Amino acid sequence: MKxxxxxxxxxxxxxxxKTWRAAIDRYKANPEGYSVEPAxxxxxxxxxxxxxxxxxxxxxxxx
Numbered sequence: 001m002k003x004x005x006x007x008x009x010x011x012x013x014x015x016x017x018k019t020w021r022a023a024i025d026r027y028k029a030n031p032e033g034y035s036v037e038p039a040x041x042x043x044x045x046x047x048x049x050x051x052x053x054x055x056x057x058x059x060x061x062x063x
Contacts (some may be wrong), residue, residue, distance in 0.1 A: 015047045 005019060019040050029032045035058040 012047050015043055019043050 001020075002012075003016055005016075023036070023040055026037070
C-alpha cells in the first residue's frame with residue numbers, strides 16, 4: 001500500500017495516514033469481523049481533491 005503525500009499539505013498527510021492506520025489496526029485485530037467505520041470515509045472524503053469515484057476493476061474484468 002502506498003499513500004501519496006507529495007505536494008500535499010501536512011494536514012492532508014496526517015488525516016489520511018491516521019485514517020488508514022485505524023482501518024489497518026482494526027483489520028489486524030479481527031479480520032473476520034472487520035467492518036469499515038463510516039467516519040473513515042467521511043474523513044477521507046473531506047480531504048480529497050476530486051469528488052468523482054470509480055469502482056473500476058472491482059466491476060470489470062481485467063484486460
